[in-house]
Amino acid sequence: MRVLVVEDEKKLAESIRVGLRQEDFVVDVCNDGISGLWSATENSYDAIVLDIMLPRLNGYDVLKEIRRRKIWTPVLMLTAKDGDYDQTDAFDLGADDYLTKPFSFIVLVARLRALIRRGTPERPNIVSVGSLRLDPAKRRVHRGEHEITLTAREYGLLSYLMRHAGDIVTKSEILDNVWDSSFDGSENVVEVYISYLRKKIDIPFGLHTLVTVRGMGYRLMADQPDEEASVGASVNAAESASAGASADGAS
Known part of the structure; x- marks a missing residue:
């Protein structure tokens, strides 16, 4: 199973890389949004772990561009932010799961395996x-x-x-x-x-x-x-009806 990790905190990224390798994942790491987007679009992955607060290009924009290019690889978002709207933004753009830092590595692995089992059906998010x-x-x-x-x-x-x-x-x-x-x-x-x-x-x-x-x-x-607009339409209709009635009376 091949996973892309896009995370700018280098110690955390390396920790995730080492841990996932011990769980038999093949792991690529990028430390900014531009390189992460390039890797996500140029290589094939079973899942992507994507931080939101990234230099050069934030995670929302990376995800948006991935989906725009019709790449449906499952994406798990990572962020230090914790709020309903942050999650909504991620899901609206096509994320598949969401973890808030700090997180349990065991939970991360479990979530990744669940995403990979689900596969990558094409599902444009309207x-x-x-x-x-x-x-x-x-x-x-x-x-x-x-x-x-x-x-x-x-x-x-x-x-x-x-x-x-x-x-x-x-x-x-x-x-x-x-x-x-x-x-x-x-x-x-x-x-x-x-x-x-x-x-x-x-x-x-x-x-x-x-x-x-x-x-x-x-x-x-x-x-x-x-x-x-509705009032204007009603007034126009009334004026038309009145004009019609006057014309009928005149005739």
Whole structure:
């Protein structure tokens, strides 16, 4: 059984390597996200142990790119972070299991063997919020049966919002997770792209799911009718009916 370990704490990585070799695993180790991604895509593994907080490219982005390339090797995420949202992010992106540091080596081995026994069925992980669906493997977005064409930045923003559906996310959180870390422009760019998204995922469908929470940030909700659009439609319908009645009276 061949396993890739992507972990930047070199002592921990070496400890995992030695322990797994004693359990009859063949082990490759990488200490940053870029080299880990290269190994994961260029070699065949039975499982991947992937830290989240990695230099050069974080574990979330490594996992996202692995799945985008349709590599379905089971992935067990390692992290010092401990929270429901961290786990949700990992699972939404296609992780198969999750361990929080510090962990028992016995548990790590047991989890790896369970993942390997399960195998690697192809399972693109569709993210859904109401009628909105995002396919990370194909990078395609649909509202119901209608496909929505997005730019790369719009896609990244929508993906982040969908993975945090129902939560309020701030402009700074969006910039940290969607824009490059070297971006030093105004936070107002977020407002611009929120507007772009609304024009593609909400307005054509008479919905209001991408909500501005004044003074706090933005929240993506399940399908909700756009009340202003509904009122406008009702007014137009009433005016049309009134005009029709007047015409009938005149005749």
